[in-house]
Amino acid sequence: MLEFRQVYKAYTTPQGPLEVLRGVDLTLEAGQSLALMGESGSGKSTLLHLAAGLDLPDSGEVRLGSQAISTLGEPERARLRRERLGLVFQQFHLVPSLSVIDNLRLQARLAGVEKSAWSRELIERLGLAGLEGRYPEQLSGGQQQRLAIGRALAPRPSLLLADEPTGNLDEGSADAILALLLELVRDTGCALLMVTHSPRIAAPLDRRLVLSHARLTSSQQAAQEATS
Numbered sequence: 001m002l003e004f005r006q007v008y009k010a011y012t013t014p015q016g017p018l019e020v021l022r023g024v025d026l027t028l029e030a031g032q033s034l035a036l037m038g039e040s041g042s043g044k045s046t047l048l049h050l051a052a053g054l055d056l057p058d059s060g061e062v063r064l065g066s067q068a069i070s071t072l073g074e075p076e077r078a079r080l081r082r083e084r085l086g087l088v089f090q091q092f093h094l095v096p097s098l099s100v101i102d103n104l105r106l107q108a109r110l111a112g113v114e115k116s117a118w119s120r121e122l123i124e125r126l127g128l129a130g131l132e133g134r135y136p137e138q139l140s141g142g143q144q145q146r147l148a149i150g151r152a153l154a155p156r157p158s159l160l161l162a163d164e165p166t167g168n169l170d171e172g173s174a175d176a177i178l179a180l181l182l183e184l185v186r187d188t189g190c191a192l193l194m195v196t197h198s199p200r201i202a203a204p205l206d207r208r209l210v211l212s213h214a215r216l217t218s219s220q221q222a223a224q225e226a227t228s
């Protein structure tokens with residue numbers, strides 16, 4: 001489904017090149033959920049942006065299904081994102097001038113795959129029934145994030161990429177929204193790559209990996225290295 005093969009990525013900084021990913025290998029199977037952890041600045045968002053084709057590796061390959069997205073041009077990567085990927089960020093990125101229902105439908109319309117029965121089901125399951133005509137500013141933070149999740153899942157993507165999706169919410173709301181997200185992902189057979197700082201949020205996912213010193217390790221390995 002998603003594969004990184006020997007991916008290297010460095011940024012140019014005034015102090016010289018900053019190596020963020022050094023030979024990262026990663027495989028995420030269809031329907032699997034993976035938490036990507038690591039300290040602030042360890043490169044989690046960089047890896048997520050590469051997975052979304054929003055940025056390109058310096059070397060190595062990023063593959064989504066049978067396609068090497070790192071070799072595609074921007075228009076093809078944009079199409080792939082529209083049709084195959086869902087994206088959820090800590091900042092909800094809802095369109096303020098669109099109602100709840102139009103925000104939810106937006107992504108599916110762009111992908112040309114809107115299914116009104118599925119949009120309806122999402123609205124119900126996300127607890128947004130009755131709020132369809134409201135605008136994002138008239139929703140609570142938790143409701144806005146549920147809408148952002150619905151918008152990402154409306155086109156039935158094969159992979160959902162989430163960057164700290166509950167980072168802006170209190171613990172209770174974060175747990176409820178995570179449970180809902182995992183349930184929807186499981187029911188739709190969508191794979192999930194989620195960046196989080198929080199071991200509590202990472203715990204219910206199938207796998208946990210840690211980015212540290214520009215490499216990916218399992219969370220047990222990272223814990224052993226930290227104590228040795």
Ligand SMILES: Nc1ncnc2c1ncn2[C@@H]1O[C@H](COP(=O)(O)OP(=O)(O)OP(=O)(O)O)[C@@H](O)[C@H]1O
Pocket residue numbers: 011012013018020038039040041042043044045046047
């Ligand atoms: N465009 C850029 N130019 C230069 N350096 C960058 C750029 N983007 C990110 N960096 C640096 O690369 C490193 C990794 O950044 P990244 O945002 O991927 O980390 P992160 O693990 O997601 O951090 P956080 O948890 O704080 O969001 C950081 O040191 C950051 O300052």
